[in-house]
Amino acid sequence: MFGFISRRLVMALVVMVVVALISFLLFRFVGDPVNQMVGIETTPEQREALRERLGLNDPIIVQFVRFIMGAMQFDFGNSYQFKQPVADLIGKRLPATLELSLVSAIFALVVGVPMGVYTGLNRHSPLSKFFLSVSLIGVSLPTFFIGILLIFVFSVTLQWLPSFGRGEVVEIGSWWTTGFLTLSGLKALILPAITLGLFQMTLIMRLIRAEMLEVIRTDYIKFARARGLPNRSINFIHALKNTMVPVITITGLQLGSIIAFAIITETVFQWPGMGLLFLQAVQNVDIPIMAAYLMLTAFIFVVINLAVDILYFVIDPRLRTERSGL
Amino acid sequence: MSILDIRGLSVEFPSRKDVFVAARDVNLSIEKGKILGVVGESGAGKSTVGNAVIGLLEAPGRIGTGEIHLDGQRIDNLPAKPMRALRGKRIGMIFQDPLTSLDPLQTVEFQLVETILEHLPVTKQEAQQRAIDLLDQVGIPNPSERVKQYPHQFSGGMRQRVVIALALCAEPEVVIADEPTTALDVSIQAQILELMKKLCTEKNVAMLVITHDMGVIADITDHVAVMYRGDLVEYGETAQVLGAPRHEYTKSLIAAVPRPDVKVERFPQVDYIEGSAKPFKQIDISTHWLGKARDYKAVDGPLLSVKDIDMRFLTKNAWIAKNRQYFQALKKVSFDIMPGETYGLVGESGSGKSTVARVITGLYDPSGGSVNFAGQELTNLRDKKQVLAMRRQMQMIFQDPFSSLNSRMRVRDIVAEPIKFHKLAATNAEAYGIVEDLLEHVGLGAAAGKKFPHEFSGGQRQRISIARALATRPRFLLCDEPTSALDVSIQAQILNLLKDLQEELGLTMLFISHDLAVIRQMCNRVGVMRYGELLEQNETDSLFENPQHPYTKELLSLMPSMELLSTEALAIA
Structure with missing residues (x-):
C-alpha cells in the first residue's frame, strides 16, 4: 500500500508541474502583460523599466522556475485589476466557495444515497418512479436555469429566502469568514447549495441504484438471505458497502468539480466566491488570477483523487494485499 | 420419522x-x-x-x-x-x-x-x-x-x-x-x-x-x-x-454418464430427451468437399510434437531484470501426437493444460522449447502466409458455447467466416452451400443457418462451434473442455459426434479435460498435468489401470465411485 501511494504521489507531482507549465504559458500567450498594466501615455522607456522589474526579460526557464517557486509559496504576483496580491484575493474568496461546496456535497450525498438505495430495492414502487422522474430534471436542466427558477419561486414569489449574496458573515481568525453562524448566512446558503448539488445528487442516486440492482442479484446476497439475516443488515451492510467503490470514484470527482466549477451558481446568486472572482478575471484578462485559479483547481483535483485512491484501500480488503502473484 | x-x-x-x-x-x-x-x-x-x-x-x-x-x-x-x-x-x-x-x-x-x-x-x-x-x-x-x-x-x-x-x-x-x-x-x-x-x-x-x-x-x-x-x-x-433403474429416463441418463472403469465405443444416446433423433441428410464424406482436397502431406512420425515448452508470465514488473517476478505456467512440457490419434491432457484448474493449447495455436509465444507441426517449426514462424496455412490446419473448440459464438451474426455467417477468410470457396454461394452441408452433418439441419446463436441450446451451440472448426478442413482439432458446460446427455451426443467426425475425416485431436471419465472414453493416450508439469503420459488403458505417478493415483482414487451405477444400459448400446 505504501508503494502504491508513493507512486500516486509522484504522478500527482507530475500533473502539478504540467499544470504549472500551462498556467505559466498563459502569461506569454494571452497578450503582453505590460500592455495590460500601463496606460496609453506610458513611454517606451517606462515600459522597458517595468519589463525589467517584472523580470520579463529573463530567459524563459528562469521565469518558469521563479513562477514555480512563487506558486509553492502561494505567491502568484499582483492582480492587474485590483493591484493586490492574488493570494490575498483568493484567500478572501476561498471560504465562501468552500462552505458552499461542502453544503451542496453533503446535500447531494445525504439525499442521493438513500434515494438510490430505495429506488434500487423497490424498483417498481410509485415513489421510485417519482424519484427517477425528478432526477431527470436534475440531469437535464442547466444549472443557471434551475438557479433562476429557484430564485423566482422562493425569493421573488414566496419571499422566503434571499436571492443573492452570503448574508451576514462572522469572522473566525484573521482569514476565515463563515456564514454558518448567522440565520441570514444559513438562509442565503440554501438556494445556491441546492442549485449546485442537484446534478450531483441525481448522479449519485442513479449510480447507487444501478449498482444496487447489480449487487442484490449476487450469490452473497442470496446466501445472506438464506442465512436468515434481517433485510436491514443485508441491504446496508452487505449490499450498500459493495456498491461503494464505483460510487466513491464518481463522488470524489464530482466533489472536485463542485469546488472548481461553482462559477455558474456563484454568478447566478452573486455569491462572493472564487468562481465569481475567476469570471471577473476572465472578463478583464487578469492573468495572475487565472493562473492561480488554474493551479488551485488542479491541486484540489489531485488531492481528491489521492483521497479516493486511499479510500479504495479502506473499503476493499482485496486491494490491500499488494498485487503479488496471480 | x-x-x-x-x-x-x-x-x-x-x-x-x-x-x-x-x-x-x-x-x-x-x-x-x-x-x-x-x-x-x-x-x-x-x-x-x-x-x-x-x-x-x-x-x-x-x-x-x-x-x-x-x-x-x-x-x-x-x-x-x-x-x-x-x-x-x-x-x-x-x-x-x-x-x-x-x-x-x-x-x-x-x-x-x-x-x-x-x-x-x-x-x-x-x-x-x-x-x-x-x-x-x-x-x-x-x-x-x-x-x-x-x-x-x-x-x-x-x-x-x-x-x-x-x-x-x-x-x-x-x-x-x-x-x-x-x-x-x-x-x-x-x-x-x-x-x-x-x-x-x-x-x-x-x-x-x-x-x-x-x-x-x-x-x-x-x-x-x-x-x-x-x-x-x-x-x-x-x-x-x-x-436397477426403472424409469426409461433414469436408464438412459445413467447410461450416458461416462465411466472411468468401463470403456465404450459409443455413448448410448439419451433419446428420451431430444425425442427421436431427426434423420438428417447423409453425406458421403469421401466425395464431398469436406473430404476432398485434404491434400495434406502425410507425415511419418508424430503430426504434432511439443518439446520442452516453457511458459512464464510476468507477475511483477521492475526496471531491474533480476527483480522481476514470473509465474511459471509451463515447465518443460513435451509430448507427441500421432496422426489420427486423440491425445488427452488432464489436470485440475491451474495445471496449465489450457496454456498448452494456447501455445500450440500460437496465441502465446512460449518462453522456451519448440512446437513442431507436420514437420514445420511453429515457434519461429513469421511469414504471414505460412502462419495462415498453419492456422487453417488447426482449429479449436472452446469450452463455453455461449461466449464463443458472436451473438450478432447468423449461424451460417459464423460458419462461413473461416471459409471466406481462408478463401476456400470460389463464390459466396459455394461457401453457403458448404455451410449447409456442414450444419446437416453435425446434426443441426441446414435451416439452422438462418438463425442467431441465442435460439440454440448449449449442446446445439457446441455443434455450431464444431461446424465452424471443420469449415477450414483442418486435420488437427484442439478441444478445450468441449463438454464441461453441458448436461450429461448432451455431453454424450457431442462426444459421439466428435468420435464420428474423427473417424470419417481422419482428424487428429488434442482433448483437454478435467474429467477423467471423459478422457478415458475419448483418448488413445493421456498426459497428466499439475502445476505446469507433465507428470506422466501413457496409453489411456494402462494409465487408468496402472498409474505410475503418485498424483495420478491420487486423482484416480478421488473420482466418485460409479460402481453403483447400472451397466445394463451399456450392454444395450
Whole structure:
C-alpha cells in the first residue's frame, strides 16, 4: 500500500508541474502583460523599466522556475485589476466557495444515497418512479436555469429566502469568514447549495441504484438471505458497502468539480466566491488570477483523487494485499 | 420419522402469456442424519424445489399446490417474518460457487458472528468463540487466526468450508446443498463431500443435495430422486435407483454418464430427451468437399510434437531484470501426437493444460522449447502466409458455447467466416452451400443457418462451434473442455459426434479435460498435468489401470465411485 501511494504521489507531482507549465504559458500567450498594466501615455522607456522589474526579460526557464517557486509559496504576483496580491484575493474568496461546496456535497450525498438505495430495492414502487422522474430534471436542466427558477419561486414569489449574496458573515481568525453562524448566512446558503448539488445528487442516486440492482442479484446476497439475516443488515451492510467503490470514484470527482466549477451558481446568486472572482478575471484578462485559479483547481483535483485512491484501500480488503502473484 | 416432508409440491412461474410449471407434484421426505439427492439436468426443476423449501423462490415464482412440513410444522404458507427466522436457524443452505457466495468486503468472522447473533441467544464473545469452533469443525486449520481474514484470502475449497460453517451456524435441522461441489476440482470435491457426510452423521442433520452429477449421488446419498422437466420420475434408495433403474429416463441418463472403469465405443444416446433423433441428410464424406482436397502431406512420425515448452508470465514488473517476478505456467512440457490419434491432457484448474493449447495455436509465444507441426517449426514462424496455412490446419473448440459464438451474426455467417477468410470457396454461394452441408452433418439441419446463436441450446451451440472448426478442413482439432458446460446427455451426443467426425475425416485431436471419465472414453493416450508439469503420459488403458505417478493415483482414487451405477444400459448400446 505504501508503494502504491508513493507512486500516486509522484504522478500527482507530475500533473502539478504540467499544470504549472500551462498556467505559466498563459502569461506569454494571452497578450503582453505590460500592455495590460500601463496606460496609453506610458513611454517606451517606462515600459522597458517595468519589463525589467517584472523580470520579463529573463530567459524563459528562469521565469518558469521563479513562477514555480512563487506558486509553492502561494505567491502568484499582483492582480492587474485590483493591484493586490492574488493570494490575498483568493484567500478572501476561498471560504465562501468552500462552505458552499461542502453544503451542496453533503446535500447531494445525504439525499442521493438513500434515494438510490430505495429506488434500487423497490424498483417498481410509485415513489421510485417519482424519484427517477425528478432526477431527470436534475440531469437535464442547466444549472443557471434551475438557479433562476429557484430564485423566482422562493425569493421573488414566496419571499422566503434571499436571492443573492452570503448574508451576514462572522469572522473566525484573521482569514476565515463563515456564514454558518448567522440565520441570514444559513438562509442565503440554501438556494445556491441546492442549485449546485442537484446534478450531483441525481448522479449519485442513479449510480447507487444501478449498482444496487447489480449487487442484490449476487450469490452473497442470496446466501445472506438464506442465512436468515434481517433485510436491514443485508441491504446496508452487505449490499450498500459493495456498491461503494464505483460510487466513491464518481463522488470524489464530482466533489472536485463542485469546488472548481461553482462559477455558474456563484454568478447566478452573486455569491462572493472564487468562481465569481475567476469570471471577473476572465472578463478583464487578469492573468495572475487565472493562473492561480488554474493551479488551485488542479491541486484540489489531485488531492481528491489521492483521497479516493486511499479510500479504495479502506473499503476493499482485496486491494490491500499488494498485487503479488496471480 | 422424517424431518422434512414435501407433499405434492408444484412451483409455478406465471408470465404474461401463461404459467410455467417448474416443478410438478413432487413428493419427497428426508430423515435426520440422512442425505437425499435430487438429480437431473438443467431445467429439471431441482433447484426450484430447494428454493421452495427455504422460501427463496425468485419472483414471480410461487408455490402452486402442495405442502412442505418441517418436523411436523407446515412451513410453505408462513408469512415472511417467521419464514426468515426459520432460514439459517432451522434450514441452512449451501450454494454452488464458493467464490461468489461470501461478501468480499467483510471478514469471515464478521459474517459468522452476525449470523450466530441473529439466531442464537449468545453474547458477542460467545459468538466469536463459536465462530472459531465452527471453522475448526469444518476442517480449517488455524481457525483462530483465519477467522480474522477476508474471503479472498481463502482458496476455493476452503471458502466452501466457510460457506458450510455459515450454513451450520445455528445448528439447523435441514441443510440444502445446491450443487455444492460443481465449481470445485476433483480432489477438493472429494474432501468437501466427505466433510458433508461426516457433519451429517455427527450433527444428525438431514441434507438435501441438489446436483447434476451422478458421481456425487453415488458417493454420498442414501436416497435419490430423479427429476426430468419438472416431474419426479423416480425416487428410491440410491443403490436401487442407480443399480436397477426403472424409469426409461433414469436408464438412459445413467447410461450416458461416462465411466472411468468401463470403456465404450459409443455413448448410448439419451433419446428420451431430444425425442427421436431427426434423420438428417447423409453425406458421403469421401466425395464431398469436406473430404476432398485434404491434400495434406502425410507425415511419418508424430503430426504434432511439443518439446520442452516453457511458459512464464510476468507477475511483477521492475526496471531491474533480476527483480522481476514470473509465474511459471509451463515447465518443460513435451509430448507427441500421432496422426489420427486423440491425445488427452488432464489436470485440475491451474495445471496449465489450457496454456498448452494456447501455445500450440500460437496465441502465446512460449518462453522456451519448440512446437513442431507436420514437420514445420511453429515457434519461429513469421511469414504471414505460412502462419495462415498453419492456422487453417488447426482449429479449436472452446469450452463455453455461449461466449464463443458472436451473438450478432447468423449461424451460417459464423460458419462461413473461416471459409471466406481462408478463401476456400470460389463464390459466396459455394461457401453457403458448404455451410449447409456442414450444419446437416453435425446434426443441426441446414435451416439452422438462418438463425442467431441465442435460439440454440448449449449442446446445439457446441455443434455450431464444431461446424465452424471443420469449415477450414483442418486435420488437427484442439478441444478445450468441449463438454464441461453441458448436461450429461448432451455431453454424450457431442462426444459421439466428435468420435464420428474423427473417424470419417481422419482428424487428429488434442482433448483437454478435467474429467477423467471423459478422457478415458475419448483418448488413445493421456498426459497428466499439475502445476505446469507433465507428470506422466501413457496409453489411456494402462494409465487408468496402472498409474505410475503418485498424483495420478491420487486423482484416480478421488473420482466418485460409479460402481453403483447400472451397466445394463451399456450392454444395450
